[in-house]
Amino acid sequence: MSTVAVTGAEGFIGSHLVEHLVAHGHRVKAMVQYNSFSSYGWLETLDKDVLSCVEIVLGDVRDPGSVTGLVKGTEAVYHLAALIAIPYSYRAPHSYIDTNVNGTLNVLEAVRHLDIPRMVHTSTSETYGTAQTVPITEDHPINTQSPYSASKAGGDRLADAYHSSFDTQVVVLRPFNTFGPRQSMRAVIPTVIAQIAAGAREITLGDLRPTRDFLFVKDTAAAFYAVATAPAEAVVGRTFNAGTGGEISVGDLVTLVGKLMEVDLTVREDTQRLRPANSEVMRLVADASRLRAATDWAPAHSLQAGLEKTIAFFRDPANLARYKTDIYNV
Structure with missing residues (x-):
């Protein structure tokens, strides 16, 4: 059973990735950001059978020693740790550079010096900015319209540079807008579903x-x-979009969620939820053909199927109780 490392393992995507890795026969060293509450985030909700294959490591990607200790002896490193909230990046841009750029540098340095066979670095579709051509391929210009997206693009460029300079075995994965159970209310789908599940109309x-x-x-x-897990010659040193190739407006999404939850909704615009005019990304739709060609990956869930699973999650009172549905979650 091989051992792999995941940074940001306590988060939304990270916790699902840990489940996926264990299901595929791996032991996981899961870095959780150190906190005085001894909270392991969403990892605390995973089945005991999953957690029996997980070593939780409290640390911080901003600390080189923490990262070195995490990745030592592993066969692959999945780097997901990041500050993700776009609105908060307007308030605290320095913290985004510390985590998303310097933290990525620390992971790359550890992977390089310890000769880890594979690192997957997490990018974001936000680095493209508003689509200039659609669907968006990996050759689309980078246009960072928020401090968050700029910090993520900085991490991407470091990953590219380490592959070119040191032959670091790194792949950049650029997911488009991921959604599902456990997602923060800093994203639109849980914001809509959780408000409805809490009784709002x-x-x-x-x-x-x-x-x-x-x-x-x-x-x-x-x-x-x-x-x-793909052959190195197919993926290492390359960037890959992960998306469905479909798009839906936020307004139409609200209508669909209301239909699936069988409620009549009205929507009130909250000005504090608006991005600065030149920072809003108006259109994102992926061309993931490069990823399909290199790995045979393809989405297994339609938007509706994913929404139904997410709605079921938020309708569970125990899950809903973890969320603050009556405030703007920055």
Whole structure:
């Protein structure tokens, strides 16, 4: 049974990836950001059979020693740790550089010096900015419209540079808008579903016009595994989009969720939820043909199927109780 490492393992995508890795026969060293509450985030909700194959490591990607200790003796490193909230990046941009750029540098350095066979670095579709051509291929210009996206692009460029400079065995995966159970209310789908599940029939949102390519989290986890296990000559040193190739506006998404949850909704615009005018990304839709060609990966869930699973999660009172549905979660 091989051992792999995951940074950001306690988070939304990270916890699903840990489940996926264990299901495929791996032991996982799961880095959880050190905190005084001894909280392991979403890892605490995983089945005991899964956790029996997981070693939880409290640490911080901003600390080189923490990272070296985590990745030593592993066969692959999945680097997901990041600050992700776009609105908070307007308030605290320095913290995004510390985590998303310097943290990535620390992971790359550890992987390089310990000769780890494969590293998967997590990018984001936000690095493209508003689509100039659609669907968006990996050759689309990078246009960072928020401090968050700029920090993620910085990490991407470091990954590229380490492969070119040191032959570091790194792959960049660029998921489009992942959604599903356990997602933070800093994203639109849980914001809509959780408000409805809590009893609201008038929900508050920001701009309803942007379109997104929504990818169910189980399919995102499968994409990570695909690029980590594909032959090196097919993936190393390359960047891959992960998306469905479909898009839906936020407004139409709200209508669909209301239909699936069998409620009549009204939407009230909350100005504090709006991005600065030149920072809003209006259209994102993926061309994932490069990933399909290199790994045979393809999404297994439709938008509706993924939404139904997400709705079921939020309708469970124990899950809903973890969320603050009556405030704007920055």
